[in-house]
Amino acid sequence: AQSVTQLGSHVSVSEGALVLLRCNYSSSVPPYLFWYVQYPNQGLQLLLKYTSAATLVKGINGFEAEFKKSETSFHLTKPSAHMSDAAEYFCAVSGYSGGGADGLTFGKGTHLIIQP
Amino acid sequence: NAGVTQTPKFQVLKTGQSMTLQCAQDMNHNSMYWYRQDPGMGLRLIYYSASEGTTDKGEVPNGYNVSRLNKREFSLRLESAAPSQTSVYFCASNILGGERLEFMNTEAFFGQGTRLTVV
Numbered sequence: 206a207q208s209v210t211q212l213g214s215h216v217s218v219s220e221g222a223l224v225l226l227r228c229n230y231s232s233s234v235p236p237y238l239f240w241y242v243q244y245p246n247q248g249l250q251l252l253l254k255y256t257s258a259a260t261l262v263k264g265i266n267g268f269e270a271e272f273k274k275s276e277t278s279f280h281l282t283k284p285s286a287h288m289s290d291a292a293e294y295f296c297a298v299s300g301y302s303g304g305g306a307d308g309l310t311f312g313k314g315t316h317l318i319i320q321p
Numbered sequence: 322n323a324g325v326t327q328t329p330k331f332q333v334l335k336t337g338q339s340m341t342l343q344c345a346q347d348m349n350h351n352s353m354y355w356y357r358q359d360p361g362m363g364l365r366l367i368y369y370s371a372s373e374g375t376t377d378k379g380e381v382p383n384g385y386n387v388s389r390l391n392k393r394e395f396s397l398r399l400e401s402a403a404p405s406q407t408s409v410y411f412c413a414s415n416i417l418g419g420e421r422l423e424f425m426n427t428e429a430f431f432g433q434g435t436r437l438t439v440v
Binding site: 211214239241246247248249250251254295299309310311312313314 | 325354356361362363364365366411413417428429431432433434
């Protein structure tokens with residue numbers, strides 16, 4: 206079974222500073238990894254996904270994530286934070302248990318706070 | 322393009338009442354999912370349907386039932402609501418279906434959520 210750990214339930218950065226949101230995963234099969242963002246009172250939307258084509262993945266709104274198999278990590282970064290980046294961020298892994306797709310397993314989420 | 326549509330958006334129930342949350346997708350996706358979101362818990366899978374005609378339990382199925390009415394629709398039923406079921410419920414769909422591993426890297430699309438309060 207797969208699992209995801211997000212370090213830090215809340216991360217606070219200043220506007221213009223580097224954003225780093227951490228995600229570690231465990232999976233018994235080659236992982237398919239995703240980052241989703243949730244703005245207040247909305248559903249989740251995809252930021253980016255790892256598809257094995259490249260270890261550095263670029264997403265929307267200037268975010269990117271690097272897949273590191275040796276560290277079982279898929280951390281999300283953005284060079285310069287903007288006030289509009291304030292949201293909840295979820296890392297997720299797609300599972301397969303041999304009996305069919307198990308859907309996405311989510312981390313507990315990281316609330317990103319941007320200080321002016 | 323409507324994507325995934327959930328109804329209702331908000332609902333207040335009394336303990337013991339029943340209700341059905343509706344979900345429909347217009348993307349011809351094979352798999353559909355129901356998640357609940359609670360503070361500090363992330364999203365937890367309640368039930369899913371890998372293809373039309375099949376349903377399976379997820380991580381937290383107790384107190385819920387589901388019906389995959391057709392390829393478009395996947396409903397979640399609370400037979401006797403309890404305060405512990407107060408949560409935000411999300412429906413999602415994915416083109417992924419059954420054992421189609423080549424779709425494993427496809428993303429899920431989410432509805433806007435249903436905020437349910439059980440008093």
